[in-house]
Amino acid sequence: MSTGTLLAIAIPVVVVIALAAVAVSLLMRRRKLRERFGPEYARTMEDADSRTAGERELRAREKRHDALDIKPLDSSVRERYTRDWTSVQDEFVDRPEDAVHDADQLVTSLMHERGYPTQDFEQQLKDLSVEHGRTLEHYRSAHDVDVLSTRHEATTEQLRGAMVHYRSLFDELLADGGQSRHAPA
Numbered sequence: 011m012s013t014g015t016l017l018a019i020a021i022p023v024v025v026v027i028a029l030a031a032v033a034v035s036l037l038m039r040r041r042k043l044r045e046r047f048g049p050e051y052a053r054t055m056e057d058a059d060s061r062t063a064g065e066r067e068l069r070a071r072e073k074r075h076d077a078l079d080i081k082p083l084d085s086s087v088r089e090r091y092t093r094d095w096t097s098v099q100d101e102f103v104d105r106p107e108d109a110v111h112d113a114d115q116l117v118t119s120l121m122h123e124r125g126y127p128t129q130d131f132e133q134q135l136k137d138l139s140v141e142h143g144r145t146l147e148h149y150r151s152a153h154d155v156d157v158l159s160t161r162h163e164a165t166t167e168q169l170r171g172a173m174v175h176y177r178s179l180f181d182e183l184l185a186d187g188g189q190s191r192h193a194p195a
Contacts, residue, residue, distance in 0.1 A: 019187070025088055039065070040065065043065055043068050043069070043113055046072075046140070046143070047068055047139055047140070048078070048142040048143040048144040049144065049146070049147060050068075050082050050139040050143035051068065054067055054068055054139075066137075070138070071136050071140050071141040072137060072140055073136065074136070074178060075137055075140035075141070075150070078125055078126065078127070078137065079125045080125040080126065080141075081124060081125050083123065083124065083137075083184070084170060087123065088184055091116070091120055091123075091180075092184070094116055095113075095180060097114050098112045098116055098173075099173065101168075101172055106159075106166060106170070107159040107160075107162070107164065107169065108162070109169075109173065110152070110155060110156050110159050110169050110172045110173060110176075111156055111159065111175075113152070113156075113172070113173055113176040113180075114152065114153065114156045114176065116176075116180070117149070117152075117176055117179055117180050117183070120135075120180060120183050120184065121134065121138070121183060123190070124183060126138065131153065135150065138179075142179065142182055145178045145179045146179075146184050148175035148176070148178040148192070149175065149176070149178075149179045150172075150174045151171070151172070152171075152172040152173075152175035152179075153176045155168045155169060155171065155172035155175075156172060159172075162168055
């Protein structure tokens with residue numbers, strides 16, 4: 011066989027192998043994002059102009075999240091938050107709108123204590139989506155009811171549901187608060 015014939019066979023084989031490797035790499039990266047973000051992956055893909063843009067957004071969230079100083083909580087702080095949540099739940103019986111608003115503030119306070127920025131709700135959602143994508147819809151739903159309740163437009167059932175939704179994220183943030191996400195230096 012001549013060198014030209016060998017090159018004519020080898021070059022396409024190398025190109026096909028390289029393309030297959032790139033395709034496998036992209037699929038693995040996509041699967042990793044789906045697993046990490048859970049339902050938030052699909053939501054981001056729906057909102058994005060393209061899958062590439064959506065996945066770029068999720069990788070940007072990961073990068074931002076990695077730069078945050080998310081820290082574990084001392085057991086005494088976790089206990090204080092647990093007591094505070096019990097007080098908020100007790101408040102629901104007599105003042106459900108106030109209890110929902112206080113639950114929102116307590117979740118925001120817990121996020122802040124853990125190291126999440128809390129100035130902007132949309133950014134909170136993005137930051138939380140990296141580690142808490144599976145409970146993020148609870149937070150959205152609860153927050154929507156909190157907004158309704160400030161205008162006195164939420165039903166008692168919506169307010170009760172908001173408390174359940176806030177509790178889902180609260181419990182997850184509190185449980186994660188006892189573990190460090192970063193390996194010791």
